[in-house]
Amino acid sequence: MAPELTNPRAERVLAVKALSGRSPSSASARRRTGTYLVEGPQAVREAVRFAPERVRELYLSESAAGRYTEIVLDSLKAGLHARTTSDDVAKVMSPDAQGVLAVLESVPLRLADVLASASPRLVAILSRVRDPGNAGTVIRAADAAGADLVIVTAESVDVHSPKVVRSSAGSLFHLPVVTGVELSDAAPLLRDAGLTVLAADGHGEADLDEVADGGGPVDLSRPTAWLFGNEAWGLPDADLALAHTAVRVPIRGRAESLNLATAAAVCLFASARAQR
Numbered sequence: 657m658a659p660e661l662t663n664p665r666a667e668r669v670l671a672v673k674a675l676s677g678r679s680p681s682s683a684s685a686r687r688r689t690g691t692y693l694v695e696g697p698q699a700v701r702e703a704v705r706f707a708p709e710r711v712r713e714l715y716l717s718e719s720a721a722g723r724y725t726e727i728v729l730d731s732l733k734a735g736l737h738a739r740t741t742s743d744d745v746a747k748v749m750s751p752d753a754q755g756v757l758a759v760l761e762s763v764p765l766r767l768a769d770v771l772a773s774a775s776p777r778l779v780a781i782l783s784r785v786r787d788p789g790n791a792g793t794v795i796r797a798a799d800a801a802g803a804d805l806v807i808v809t810a811e812s813v814d815v816h817s818p819k820v821v822r823s824s825a826g827s828l829f830h831l832p833v834v835t836g837v838e839l840s841d842a843a844p845l846l847r848d849a850g851l852t853v854l855a856a857d858g859h860g861e862a863d864l865d866e867v868a869d870g871g872g873p874v875d876l877s878r879p880t881a882w883l884f885g886n887e888a889w890g891l892p893d894a895d896l897a898l899a900h901t902a903v904r905v906p907i908r909g910r911a912e913s914l915n916l917a918t919a920a921a922v923c924l925f926a927s928a929r930a931q932r
Contacts, residue, residue, distance in 0.1 A: 659718050661741040664748040669741075672715070672749045672759060676818055683814060690762050692816035695753035697724045702826025703758050708734035713759040715739050717746035720755030727756065752822075762816055765834045767807065767842055771849045774832065776804030778927050779851060779881035780920060783809045783839050783895055787887050791815060792823020793917035794884065799827035801924035807842055807881075808835045839883075843898040846881045853899045855883045855891055856923050858913055860902030868926045873901055876930035882923045887916050 661669060674685040675693040686692050691712060694703050697720070703711060704727060714731055716738050721728060731738045746755040770776075780798040785791050791813045798806050808815050815821075815835055821828060843853055852874055866872045874880075883899055885891035896902055905914060905922050914922070 659740040659742045659745070661715070661739060661745050664745050666745075669745055669748055672713070672757065675759065676750045683817070686762070686814070686816055691759050692762055692821065693750065693818060694758040694760055694821055695750050695756070695818060696822060697727060697754055697756045699821060699824075699826050699828075700756045700758045701727050701730065702829045703760060704730045704734055704736065706826075706829040707760065708736060710760045710763055711736055711758050712761055713739070715741050715746065715749065715757045717741050717743045717755030719743055720746065724756055750818075752818075764836070765832055767834045767837050767845055770805055770832050770834060771845060774804055776849070776851070777879040777931055778803040778924065779805045779807065779846065780924060781807045781809065781839070781842065781853075781881055781883045782812055783883060783891065784886045785812045785884065785916065787916070788813050788817050788819035789823045790887055790916045792820040792825075792828075794920045795820075795824040795831075795833065796827040797917065797921040798924055799824075799830045801921070801928040803831060803924060803928075805831060806833045807837060808833060809839045809842065810836050839895055839898060849879075851879045851881045853881045853883060854923075855885075855896050855899035855902040856905070856919055857885075857891055857896065857902040858904055860904035862901050862903045864903050864905050864923065864926055867903060868930060872903075874903075876927050880927045880931075882920070882927065884916060884920050884923075 694700050714736050721740055728738050749757055780803055795806050846853055862872045905919050
């Protein structure tokens with residue numbers, strides 16, 4: 657069957673391409689259209705399987721359609737039409753997508769609504785996190801740990817930027833991700849929902865190992881929201897004041913510190929183990 661899109665200068669092709677970059681114009685295109693781009697077979701497969709209601713457009717290059725038949729079958733089951741493109745057109749849309757792309761609708765979530773409907777026991781909060789790779793990896797770690805919710809505060813990276821979407825490896829479609837909320841608004845809502853807010857901080861008064869062994873000031877088996885700060889300067893005093901306590905991950909070797917995504921994974925899995 658001949659591909660449906662063969663002109664690399666077609667309006668639809670250029671519109672998809674406009675969503676794919678990290679430039680201000682790409683971010684503006686995402687905001688203006690209320691859509692974002694998902695690139696690559698793994699991420700697109702997860703979007704089709706777990707968030708088909710958000711998929712507006714689905715594209716596979718001629719060669720990709722033959723390699724990733726499960727995506728085509730999943731799209732048919734979900735009632736989605738996968739449009740085929742020439743290989744050249746797919747590369748114009750995104751050179752990094754391996755010929756598999758989807759345009760998804762951005763669906764904003766209200767924190768109060770999610771808390772009321774989900775009764776979460778494990779939450780990750782990203783406060784002023786600017787690195788897209790870190791943000792996506794923390795979302796992935798939260799998903800792997802069985803977290804119920806991720807909150808990304810205002811002044812953080814756009815979770816729909818291509819690198820965040822890629823770094824999340826599909827986890828962006830597995831659990832609710834609330835964005836744009838102020839931490840000062842989120843913390844009281846979390847406390848009212850019965851969660852203990854713990855700040856991950858290298859100078860925290862509580863040691864994670866001691867807390868995990870039941871000897872610290874908090875009980876990790878209780879519903880917990882972990883607060884993670886900026887990669888460079890961590891959590892300011894105003895953010896730390898919103899947490900019940902600050903917890904440090906002990907460093908046994910000579911490393912000066914852990915990066916954000918690694919520290920987040922350690923903390924989230926400590927809570928997941930305690931809550932089993």
